Amino acid sequence: GNSVTQMEGPVTLSEEAFLTINCTYTATGYPSLFWYVQYPGEGLQLLLKATKADDKGSNKGFEATYRKETTSFHLEKGSVQVSDSAVYFCALVDSGGYQKVTFGTGTKLQVIP
Amino acid sequence: GAVVSQHPSWVICKSGTSVKIECRSLDFQATTMFWYRQFPKQSLMLMATSNEGSKATYEQGVEKDKFLINHASLTLSTLTVTSAHPEDSSFYICSATRLATDTQYFGPGTRLTVL
Secondary structure, eight states: OOEEEEOOSOEEEETTOOEEEOEEEEOSSOOEEEEEEEOTTSOEEEEEEEOSTTOEEEETTEEEEOBTTTTBOOEEESSOOGGGOEEEEEEEEOTTSTTOEEEOOOEEEEEEO | OOOEEEEOSEEEEOTTOOEEEEEEESSSOOSEEEEEEEOTTSOEEEEEEEETTSOOEEOTTOOTTTEEEEEEETTEEEEEEOSOOGGGOEEEEEEEEOTTOOOOEEOOOEEEEEO
8 A cells, every 4th residue: 555654753953954854655656745734733735746756846945856766755945944843744645546645644843043 | 726714723512512514615626525633743544535416435444424524515515523522522624626636735624622
């Protein structure tokens, strides 16, 4: 079956530090890959997505590249802000998966001033 | 575009009562809606998938008679927690997708507390 593995958190960084949150996946088909962000007490917001190998998703300074050879979709940001503090979920939708999303366990990011 | 709302955002009810949660796609037609449950500090657990005009498909271990889902229109799905008990207290999140797309748009969630 499909699965998504994320690095465990929490990740604590100082403001303006470089961020990497690792994500690897297993899937039976050719999945689309996503990063969602959840702020405290809120639902999930789509942060970025990539639909095929070598695609790069980007939004609000965050980037992730779909690496089929390493089955990875690591999230990066060059300079984090306090407002980036949230839980980040890596996820996939398999090409034959009837739109069902497989989520990782989430990684909590804390950015301190 | 692609805004999904939920109502109410939080609800407190007595044990044994039923609670209805609404999920609406505000600016698009949602052919499929999903209902999730999220426990504290955990990921989302898919409860059921609903397609407009048809019965919901429940995930293994989810009681369909307890969690009633109705998807009567392309913009509205409802989740009714029947005879709620304290163990049903949780954060319930819905999501919606357009036809033939792979991106789910999530609602802001509903915090249910059963006393």
